[in-house]
Amino acid sequence: MATILSVSGSPSATSRTARLLRHLDQRPTAQGHEVIPFDVRDVPAEALLGADFRHPAIVQATALVAQADGVVVGTPVYKAAYSGLLKSLLDLLPQYALTGKTILPLATGGSTAHVLAIDYALRPVLSSMGATHIVPGWFTLDKDITAGDDGTLAVAPGAAEALAQITDQFSAAVGGRTTVLAATG
Known part of the structure; x- marks a missing residue:
């Protein structure tokens, strides 16, 4: 069906954000x-910090975004905004890297x-990168x-239910969007 890039903007390998994303990755896969x-x-x-656009890791990240039909962007919130690590990557991607992506x-x-x-920190930068279909986060x-x-990861029942619903809506939107793009392309 569709290719989804699941991006964790957390600086910690053991963070709840990263683990939650990897847990949620199972739903669209299923x-x-x-x-x-x-x-x-x-x-x-x-x-990242040297803004080395030619570095193989940056070239690879750019290619992964380009091949994705949809992108999940997960971040911990620090000082009322998304992580600086995520910001560093977004700054190095092409200006309209998210055009046509869900x-x-x-x-x-x-x-x-x-x-x-x-809504006040992350959504505006995603929109500025060409994303026109940002589903409710x-x-x-x-x-x-x-x-x-x-x-292992456990999510409180209310949060788990809401995350399942949001993830399923995103998955359906990506699936429908790739079908529409394939039909018009």
Whole structure:
């Protein structure tokens, strides 16, 4: 069906954000989509901070975005905005890298005071990159995500239900969007 790039903007390999994304990746996969996980923290810092557009990791990230029909963008919220790590990557992608893509913004944070970070911080930059189909995103409180030392993840029932619904809506939108694009192209 469709190719979905699942981007974690968390700087920590054990973060709730990254683990939540990898947990959610299973839903579109079960619906027949190919999901490619991408952790920005794996991109060398010198490439991101030095704005090295020619670095192989940046070239690869650009290619992954280009081949994706849909992109899930997950980030922890720091100081009422998305992570600086995610910002560094977005700054190095082509200006209109998200044109024609369906986007699902997701965020995690410690307080409901950060719930608007998706709409006031992340959504505008995604729109500026050409994304015209940004589905409703979701903010999940850190307290609703429990990560076990063995790699397991538990999400509070209310949050799990909402995330499943949002993810399924995104998956359907990506599937429908690729069908429309294929029919017109």
